Amino acid sequence: MDLTLKIWRQAGPEAKGEMKTYPISGVEEDMSFLEMLDFLNEQLIEQGIEPVVFDHDCREGICGMCSLFINGEAHGPGRKITTCQLHMREFKSGDTIYIEPFRAKAFPIIKDLMVDRSAFDRIQRAGGFISVNTSGNTIDANAIPVPKENADKAFDAATCIGCGACVATCKNSSAMLFASAKISQFSLLPQGQPEAKERVLNMVHQMDLEGFGNCTNTGACEVECPKGISLENIARMNRDYLFASLSSNK
Amino acid sequence: MALDSKIPAGPLGEKWTKHKGEIPLVSPANKRLIDVIVVGTGLAGSSAAASLAEMGYNVKAFCFQDSPRRAHSIAAQGGINAAKNYQNDGDSVYRLFYDTIKGGDYRSREANVHRLAEVSRNIIDQCVAQGVPFARDYGGLLDNRSFGGVQVSRTFYAKGQTGQQLLLGAYSALNRQIAKGRVKMYARHEMQELVVVDGKARGIIAKNLVTGEFERHSAHAVLLCTGGYGNVFFLSTNAMGSNVTAAWKAHRKGAYMANPCFTQIHPTCIPVSGENQSKLTLMSESLRNDGRIWVPAKKEDAEAIRAGKLHPNDIAEENRDYYLERRYPAFGNLVPRDVASRAAKERCDAGYGVNKTGEAVYLDFAAAIMRYGEEEAHVKGVNNPSEAEIKALGERVVEAKYGNLFQMYEKITASNPYKEPMKIYPAVHYTMGGLWVDYNLMTTIPGCFALGEANFSDHGANRLGASALMQGLADGYFVAPYTVGEFLSKDIRTGKISTDSPEFEAAEQAVRERTEKFINNNGTKTVDHFHKRLGKIMWNEVGMARNEKGLKQAIADIQALREEFYADVRVLGSANGMNPELDKAGRVADLIELGELMAKDALERNESCGGHFREEYQSEEGEALRDDENFAFVSAWEFTGVPAEAKLHKEELTFENVELKTRSYK
Ligand SMILES: Cc1cc2nc3c(=O)[nH]c(=O)nc-3n(C[C@H](O)[C@H](O)[C@H](O)COP(=O)(O)OP(=O)(O)OC[C@H]3O[C@@H](n4cnc5c(N)ncnc54)[C@H](O)[C@@H]3O)c2cc1C
Ligand code: SF4
Ligand code: FES
Numbered sequence: 050m051d052l053t054l055k056i057w058r059q060a061g062p063e064a065k066g067e068m069k070t071y072p073i074s075g076v077e078e079d080m081s082f083l084e085m086l087d088f089l090n091e092q093l094i095e096q097g098i099e100p101v102v103f104d105h106d107c108r109e110g111i112c113g114m115c116s117l118f119i120n121g122e123a124h125g126p127g128r129k130i131t132t133c134q135l136h137m138r139e140f141k142s143g144d145t146i147y148i149e150p151f152r153a154k155a156f157p158i159i160k161d162l163m164v165d166r167s168a169f170d171r172i173q174r175a176g177g178f179i180s181v182n183t184s185g186n187t188i189d190a191n192a193i194p195v196p197k198e199n200a201d202k203a204f205d206a207a208t209c210i211g212c213g214a215c216v217a218t219c220k221n222s223s224a225m226l227f228a229s230a231k232i233s234q235f236s237l238l239p240q241g242q243p244e245a246k247e248r249v250l251n252m253v254h255q256m257d258l259e260g261f262g263n264c265t266n267t268g269a270c271e272v273e274c275p276k277g278i279s280l281e282n283i284a285r286m287n288r289d290y291l292f293a294s295l296s297s298n299k
Numbered sequence: 300m301a302l303d304s305k306i307p308a309g310p311l312g313e314k315w316t317k318h319k320g321e322i323p324l325v326s327p328a329n330k331r332l333i334d335v336i337v338v339g340t341g342l343a344g345s346s347a348a349a350s351l352a353e354m355g356y357n358v359k360a361f362c363f364q365d366s367p368r369r370a371h372s373i374a375a376q377g378g379i380n381a382a383k384n385y386q387n388d389g390d391s392v393y394r395l396f397y398d399t400i401k402g403g404d405y406r407s408r409e410a411n412v413h414r415l416a417e418v419s420r421n422i423i424d425q426c427v428a429q430g431v432p433f434a435r436d437y438g439g440l441l442d443n444r445s446f447g448g449v450q451v452s453r454t455f456y457a458k459g460q461t462g463q464q465l466l467l468g469a470y471s472a473l474n475r476q477i478a479k480g481r482v483k484m485y486a487r488h489e490m491q492e493l494v495v496v497d498g499k500a501r502g503i504i505a506k507n508l509v510t511g512e513f514e515r516h517s518a519h520a521v522l523l524c525t526g527g528y529g530n531v532f533f534l535s536t537n538a539m540g541s542n543v544t545a546a547w548k549a550h551r552k553g554a555y556m557a558n559p560c561f562t563q564i565h566p567t568c569i570p571v572s573g574e575n576q577s578k579l580t581l582m583s584e585s586l587r588n589d590g591r592i593w594v595p596a597k598k599e600d601a602e603a604i605r606a607g608k609l610h611p612n613d614i615a616e617e618n619r620d621y622y623l624e625r626r627y628p629a630f631g632n633l634v635p636r637d638v639a640s641r642a643a644k645e646r647c648d649a650g651y652g653v654n655k656t657g658e659a660v661y662l663d664f665a666a667a668i669m670r671y672g673e674e675e676a677h678v679k680g681v682n683n684p685s686e687a688e689i690k691a692l693g694e695r696v697v698e699a700k701y702g703n704l705f706q707m708y709e710k711i712t713a714s715n716p717y718k719e720p721m722k723i724y725p726a727v728h729y730t731m732g733g734l735w736v737d738y739n740l741m742t743t744i745p746g747c748f749a750l751g752e753a754n755f756s757d758h759g760a761n762r763l764g765a766s767a768l769m770q771g772l773a774d775g776y777f778v779a780p781y782t783v784g785e786f787l788s789k790d791i792r793t794g795k796i797s798t799d800s801p802e803f804e805a806a807e808q809a810v811r812e813r814t815e816k817f818i819n820n821n822g823t824k825t826v827d828h829f830h831k832r833l834g835k836i837m838w839n840e841v842g843m844a845r846n847e848k849g850l851k852q853a854i855a856d857i858q859a860l861r862e863e864f865y866a867d868v869r870v871l872g873s874a875n876g877m878n879p880e881l882d883k884a885g886r887v888a889d890l891i892e893l894g895e896l897m898a899k900d901a902l903e904r905n906e907s908c909g910g911h912f913r914e915e916y917q918s919e920e921g922e923a924l925r926d927d928e929n930f931a932f933v934s935a936w937e938f939t940g941v942p943a944e945a946k947l948h949k950e951e952l953t954f955e956n957v958e959l960k961t962r963s964y965k
Binding site for chain 1: 346349350353365366367371373383418421423425426427430432433435436438439440441457463467470471472474475477484509538539540572573576577580710713776777780825828869871872876877
């Protein structure tokens with residue numbers, strides 16, 4: 050198929066960016082979206098044009114490294130998939146495709162389509178852990194049974210891949226879905242209880258410091274989340290936060 | 300240099316406890332004076348960095364991704380083994396040890412494997428304490444599943460995302476130390492050189508991938524936790540960034556590479572669909588529990604299918620060749636990975652492949668769907684169900700078991716595996732070979748350690764499913780943090796290592812020159828062009844079946860490719876700032892050299908064992924012939940300038956606790 054690609058090019062964090070147009074032909078249906086970009090890059094290099102820079106690694110929807118805003122949607126058309134799982138059969142010959150980076154104040158652009166999402170790491174560092182040393186001499190793994198329902202919900206929350214689509218989609222650039230997923234995983238498990246209050250306060254505080262916006266309950270994040278992380282987590286986090294602020298002696 | 304594996308004396312079950320007790324301790328005050336570099340933040344690296352920091356060492360950790368959480372371990376699907384015996388099915392440390400030795404076709408060290416089995420139990424305790432949400436049963440206790448090659452149920456899992464959950468657990472432990480300032484994290488940094496001072500590993504040259512700057516980092520010890528090198532085949536199930544650079548730089552500086560030719564080719568992956576494909580996707584081993592593997596029995600049918608004139612569902616039962624069931628009646632579709640992969644290749648080579656490229660076989664769930672459907676109908680008391688009703692019921696059972704995999708398959712191939720058989724083909728998945736390490740996980744360069752998939756230590760010639768995650772966490776949480784003490788206890792008075800030494804200067808200079816060379820090369824072909832060609836050579840000659848002639852040809856071809864690469868590769872842009880093409884060029888350069896050594900290793904190993912199959916060494920029925928008399932050793936290669944002229948050192952393997960047997964699955 051033949052396509053027209055309109056791609057955001059930006060030489061560096063401080064440089065001014067612009068949309069550039071690249072016609073491309075010979076794209077196959079079976080290619081993934083990122084393979085289509087590889088294909089473009091091979092041609093650009095042959096023409097002496099610097100290839101388009103984008104983040105990617107696992108190419109199977111689990112590492113959370115790929116991003117891209119495709120035709121106005123985080124991870125492109127299709128639900129519950131990442132950009133690396135999007136295939137060209139979703140497009141047709143003659144289409145024009147707009148490809149832009151994830152945009153948010155807290156995700157500065159590094160180059161072209163690549164952004165800096167290290168703010169997510171800093172949120173996790175603020176409390177996304179259970180303070181147990183790694184000696185291996187803890188209690189037996191089966192000593193505390195966890196009701197299956199809670200274990201399953203904790204797992205569902207824990208499947209967040211940290212891609213940032215929720216932030217990129219949100220008109221306020223809020224990171225609530227991401228942060229609430231991690232906080233919920235621990236608050237649903239007995240092991241997470243002792244530090245629950247501190248955790249939610251510290252992680253939310255860090256989220257604000259990083260410059261993410263507030264949540265106005267639009268719900269767009271849940272729709273675009275490739276892992277189907279539920280808004281229920283935000284509600285749980287808000288409850289935990291309120292409770293923690295009222296009862297914490299901090 | 301003579302290889303000293305430093306295996307402690309004494310009975311197998313006591314070696315580790317005794318050794319651990321005897322390793323000199325470094326006092327907390329002295330630990331503060333010692334710096335450790337950990338390269339890699341997968342399961343092995345994150346767990347090691349967190350543990351060392353807790354103990355009091357100053358740790359610097361590096362990864363090339365934008366976050367430690369994205370290391371390739373994140374992609375592991377099926378599960379992690381541990382000898383917990385929660386299912387009360389007779390599992391034990393000894394059984395896990397035995398299964399691993401046998402599964403590895405008797406090419407691994409007894410002492411290391413036994414230690415692995417011992418600490419496996421602590422891993423599960425540790426992970427649960429960290430909040431890893433493993434699957435649980437209705438009683439709230441941990442659930443298990445079985446994996447290939449064993450008769451017990453010892454695999455812990457978190458749906459199809461076990462690697463993700465374990466890595467996020469290790470990442471949280473790492474984060475806790477980063478927050479305390481005990482670990483300094485360098486993401487988007489790539490180690491491009493190892494610095495050796497007075498014969499000891501004392502630092503690295505790392506490139507800041509965002510700014511393009513080269514940085515000198517010194518330490519008293521360097522731990523390489525940099526993963527496997529399956530990407531030497533270009534197409535593999537590994538992440539795009541997985542590479543051998545860190546290990547290869549260490550190899551060039553004196554670390555021996557062990558058994559580099561031992562590669563695991565996984566039988567059930569989605570086949571190659573075209574020339575522009577960038578990677579292959581695994582379909583979990585668990586599918587072989589219910590799927591039947593077949594190709595058409597008649598060549599005309601296979602040809603008609605390839606031409607799009609015939610649909611598999613229209614081939615009558617008697618015209619199908621369930622070749623695994625035919626060749627291995629005892630194990631059928633559940634033979635180990637290496638055996639299943641070779642059998643698929645054999646049929647496709649003979650002209651029975653079922654996709655455009657002729658390299659695919661069917662994995663068919665129709666029989667399982669009907670079987671489960673009938674069971675369900677019976678359980679639900681449906682009288683005289685129609686075939687359609689049975690099918691619908693059966694599909695629901697299969698969906699509950701494998702839904703996410705079926706969905707993943709459909710996303711990639713646009714074909715519905717409930718309605719027509721999956722097409723699968725073997726793909727490169729894991730590398731058993733890696734840096735040679737002693738019992739302390741130290742390479743032949745004092746102070747340079749290797750953990751996880753980067754070392755060769757535990758899986759012999761074939762790894763069992765769900766054992767890589769176990770090994771990564773065992774090495775990182777429970778082995779290396781202690782065993783480094785033996786080396787570091789001698790360094791308490793050394794003081795900070797200076798980065799101003801001639802050794803650091805020379806190492807940085809070497810990296811700079813290489814970078815300049817690529818940027819100024821003005822060649823005509825892209826990096827991927829060369830990587831793909833390397834992959835083809837490796838797949839055809841150093842892949843599932845190898846022979847003397849092909850391996851010799853491969854060495855010559857790779858050498859020619861290397862020259863052409865340096866003469867004609869084209870890397871645009873500059874060395875300052877982000878330039879992924881430039882970084883890729885460096886990685887591919889190292890993979891090319893590694894490929895040559897792999898071919899050499901495969902050529903020298905005149906036997907078939909595990910994932911290494913030499914066509915000259917097979918029985919009349921085409922089964923692998925191992926040669927214990929002459930090849931029960933680890934090949935450890937010393938770099939001498941040209942990979943094909945590397946010097947071989949042998950570490951003889953002695954088996955005191957298990958008896959060497961021929962694996963038979965007939
Ligand atoms: C699709 C798939 C499924 C799998 N499923 C299972 C399973 O179910 N069970 C199982 O036991 N095993 C499984 N495996 C195998 C297992 O996942 C890996 O062997 C294991 O995770 C490797 O862990 P690691 O810590 O050694 O390395 P990795 O997780 O690969 O981490 C390597 C780290 O090194 C860093 N790095 C590499 N080079 C450099 C450099 N030069 N400079 C700086 N940093 C560098 C990377 O950034 C990364 O952080 C699977 C593998 C694949 C491909
Ligand atoms: S919540 Fe969803 S969209 Fe947001 S980072 Fe996690 S996986 Fe991505
Ligand atoms: S590349 Fe890993 S999720 Fe897309």
